[in-house]
Amino acid sequence: MSNTIRTRFAPSPTGFMHVGNLRTALYEYLTAKHEGGTFVLRIEDTDQERYVEGATDVIYNTLKTAGLIHDEGPDLGGDYGPYVQSERVGTYLPFAKKLVEEGKAYYCFCTKERLEALREAQGNAISGYDRHCRDLSKEEVDKLLAAGTPYVIRQKMPLEGESTYHDLVYGDITVPNEDMDDQILIKADGFPTYNFANVIDDHLMGITHVVRGSEYLSSTPKYNKLYEAFGWEIPSYIHLPLIMGKSVDENGNETVSKLSKRHGSTGFMDLINDGYLPEAIINYIALLGWAPTDNQEIFSMEELIKAFDPKGISKSPSVFDYDKLEWMNGEYIKKMDSENFLKNAKPYYEKHNVSSDCYEMLEELLKPRITRFTQIDEKLEFMDSLANYEASLFEHKKSKSTIETSLASLEAAIAMLEEVEPSAWNKDNLGSIMTTLASQMEVKNSVIMWPVRIAAAGVPVTPGGCSEVLVLLGKDESLRRMRIGLDKLK
């Protein structure tokens, strides 16, 4: 069991789960589950100033509805707890002090004001901290410490040479050592920085594969210096290409940039509220930056776990395409079983007073016509009330319908339909009545169907054909509307 893969999702509780974060979580989950490994949830809340009420609930809810079930975490416990960094504050400082003792880190007493001035003086040629306190004498340090001077602890970085590490996606990455800042390990408030806590916790929690966005690609050597300083084994790295959004700049040119709120709904919950299904979102983002060895596009979570392979992760950033998500969502709706479909559609049925006798038929009609359940609303709008349409709506070239033919058709149809028993008011029967009428009148079916449908619906586009619309409206309402149509034609 000691060589079991362990990955972690380590979000900070900001109250917002971006799809980029979610995809990272997905790949972390898949990386672990593909090998039967363990997926850990850790909350990184070392920034006290950014605390957001209820933000951890957003994380739990998102993971749960997305189907990314963690094996260890604040809510579940585990052998490596606690899983919230603010509850681990005590564990970091000793590690930092150990490095200080070994001469691998040092106390820094520089004020924020000094650092700010430094940055300003550097201007464009940003070169980081000037290592002002790096070589303070033991006496000076003790004196300042005794005086209660606020301090941070910084890590000593090598001044020359270069560092290389291997990434499973990007290959070997080499960075000049002189570019590595003497990063802060412990902040003045005693809390560890993200970088420090991250490394300590990943090690203590036995994380074997660090999966994260490619924005960490160039800072990873700094993390490795920490592992080296402690003599710990460096984990395997899987850096993920960024997700981009398309937008139009002030000059009207289309540009792409890192996905953010200005690209629309980019939060997982935003997408859910817009009517996208969790499974479809997961499926779509799984394919954003990763491709299977075959051409499969629709994946269940189980299939993803089976097929996932870091080798299929691409290196270049990918643009979030709402059109394709839309299509994929539609595919999921089409495949949905009746029970689930009804559960999602029922609120809209009720809003438009659809008879429960029509639920089954409506499912068939709606499935190929919607890509999101929210669209049902407008599809059923014609049922609420009859629109005040123009008689010209009856003219339709392709259906060979004119005002004259429509008048005749409607008159005949009304006469026929009035005789239909309410119990026989169903799709099949109404359909055969229409076609029979058409052959009696020696006209194409459409010459009957078109005007009847238009008169009943009052709008040119309906989710379904003539007989379906009649069934949806019921006998009385259908005939009422048809007579109104007849009047318009006279």
Added chain:
RNA sequence: GGCCCCAUGGUCAAGCGGUUAAGACGGCGCCCUCUCAAGGCGCAAUCAGGAGUUCGAUUCUCCUUGGGGUCACCA
């Protein structure tokens, strides 16, 4: 600006020295059809540019260009 990474149609992408350069979304057209969809068939559209290496480069190397990331007491 320094450093790092990336580069196949509009988008997601397969490819891994020799291919008519897959497939999907979107677009367009046709068929089906009482509308709109769905479905079926088809079309257009890609190797950023330039040097090498090689018998042969989309595939390997370098340069250019373009794009992205990163340089916090944020995570």
